[in-house]
Amino acid sequence: MDYLNSNAAPVREERLKTNIAFGGTAGELLECARSGCFGADGCLNQARRTFSQTIGCQFTLSLAVLYTMRKAVFVIHAPIGCGSQSVGSVGITQTLHKLRDERAEPLVWLSTNLDEADVITGGERKLRETVLFADAEFRPEAIIVCNTCVPSLIGDDLENIVNDLQTQVSATVVPVYCEGFKTKVMATAYDAIYHGVLKKYVRDPDRDKKLYESDLEKARREYLISRNVNILNVSSMSRADELEIQRLLTAIGLNVQFLPCYSEPEDFQYALESSLNVAICGTHDDYFVKHMQEKYGIPFIIDTIPIGRKNTARWLLKIAEHFELVDEARALIAYEDKLLDKALEPFRAELAEKTVFLGGGEVRVVGTAEIIQDLGMKIAGMKPHHFDEFIEPIFDVLEDIDGVPVDVATNQPFEQANLIRRIKPDLILSHTGGNNITAKYGVPILPIFGVSYNYMGYSGVYEVARRISRLLKNYQFNKRLSKNAPLPFKESWYEQDPFTYIAEI
Ligand code: SF4
Structure with a gap:
């Protein structure tokens, strides 16, 4: 992949055959994706709406x-x-x-x-x-x-x-x-x-010293680079998320640098003094890490997102394999799992069997679904902003997911309102960008990300459980809002299929 000779990056409809309109079940969506429907003429790539609302x-x-x-x-x-x-x-x-x-x-x-x-x-x-x-x-x-x-x-x-x-x-x-x-x-x-x-921004670091360094200094610098890893952070991550990721990677002996958020131009130069680029979210980072490999020879990992314990373990092990630190990573994972099991114990009885609807960025929605299942709750529906190749592997850690309704839609609040009326979930985890409308359903809402809270790694699982537990005890705000600020949609819309306006190819 090399698009850097062009003035601008290509759009994702062309580069990744991204889908933004699908209504059906997770099983149908995955089957469709696995049978090659992302191709140039594929039904997923070409899908559209005959009516669109934001x-x-x-x-x-x-x-x-x-x-x-x-x-x-x-x-x-x-x-x-x-x-x-x-x-x-x-x-x-x-x-x-x-x-x-x-x-x-x-x-x-x-x-x-x-x-x-x-x-x-x-x-x-x-x-x-x-x-x-x-x-x-x-x-x-x-x-x-x-x-x-x-x-x-x-x-x-x-x-x-x-x-x-x-x-x-x-x-x-x-x-x-x-x-x-x-x-x-x-x-x-x-x-x-x-x-x-x-x-x-990205160019060789301006290291005059390199010319004069001794063999010992050179060996030291090369050793440090062999343990340096760039973690591609996302703007929806909190500082607490970064500290958790840093804690886990430092524990197995790696040095971590976060890019691109909160970085300054010089940080991108030192990004070249690293052995590996790791995406927190493939949707966010594939363009960068693929070009970094193509242009500068730095390998990359795009796999799952470190949200939920199974996803976090898988993400850690992939990184550990690259650095031949698998034994260290396995020991850490076992230790963290034990601590987490104990910490989650008080929440399990109250959360068991609650039904949850998740909406937001594709990778975050499917990643966070793992926490929901881990806590004994049931996934009632999902609404990812779009669907592409990065989401599919994250389904691997979910169980019994085939029959779950999926609405692939960037916003489209009318479809979500219809779907929620049918599903009647006990809880919604959704993107803050749409929660002005979601808040009116009368159902408790936990934002699916928050730049002040921890969602990633092992501590993120505990933090999500703790916040859901507290939220379910009191959601008067949403109850009152649903009574006093009703949604604008007519009853006749709720009688129709929520996916009425998704066009068949
Ligand atoms: S805000 Fe509207 S006009 Fe401005 S770039 Fe976006 S679509 Fe275009």
Whole structure:
């Protein structure tokens, strides 16, 4: 895979044959996937809706990841409405930076504020002025320019403008092509970001010392590199998740560096002084790790996500195999399992047989389902944002899953409302992005991720159990909300099949 000669990453509909519309059971979906329906003409790849109610824009998801990056100023080349959610990101971003260390850098984002006149005359002048202002005013190490629908549609030549600006500013100027109209697969955003990062951030570390180091120093550096592992974190991970992952990998003798979230440009140079890249989530990272192997020869692992004890054990063992540390990893897993069993004991009786609906990113939904089964609860339904090759292996650790209803949909709240009415789950674990509507079902909700809470590794299983237990004891907020703020859908919609608008090919 090498797309770096192109200005922009390809969309996932083409590169991964990603599916965003499916209604049926998990058994049917898996059978379909295993019989090759992801092909160019495959039914999963070509599926669509004849009616659609809100999907995601890859630009907004790009901002969620980009805003975690340090020592950068962000230029949104767009009308003022694009990126308006940035106002709400300022406090969150500073808090999350501070959780990692004391440097709570301000989040600086600028909009080129394109208007009707710019649509006719072009947005080049405003973009140049904004980048030059950003460089002179803030002196950042990087200026990340996000391209959106309008400049792309009117034909602004971002690549040439950025190349020219690079000769006039001291910051590294990174174009990110994340126009919302180009794709219905929101996760294309990850490729758009990594495309810019791979082209502009990743390069050999500036180590003058290398020229003068003694044989002993060289041997020491090479040994450290042989134990270094890059863990590709995701913006939905908390600091507690990172510390848990670090604890487990350090326990078997590895050095961990987290990328790309909360990193600064220089960190990507030192990412080359590593023996292995490991994805927390294949959906998030495959573009980066595959290019890192292709271009720099660093191998990678994409397997499961370390959520749930079986997934965590599988993920750890894959890494341990690479470093020939399997015995150490097995001993650690046995020890952690024993501790976890004891810790979960008080929750088992109260949680047994409760039914749970899960919605959110594909890998997280199926990964978190393992915790649900571990706690003796039953999976009543799933709604992953999309479906592609990265999700299938994660089903391996689930039991008795074939008959579970699955709605593959990015948002589409009308389908979810219909499905929930039929399933009547005791609990919902879902993506915070849709919980303004989900909260009105009258059912307790646990966000499927939260940047202040622990979900990953062994401590994550305990933390999810503890929070579910507390939630089930009191969800008056949701009960009252369902009585006083009803959902907008008509009764006639609930009488129809929830998948009515998913088109057959
Ligand atoms: S779809 Fe286009 S216009 Fe709308 S927010 Fe996304 S980038 Fe902006």
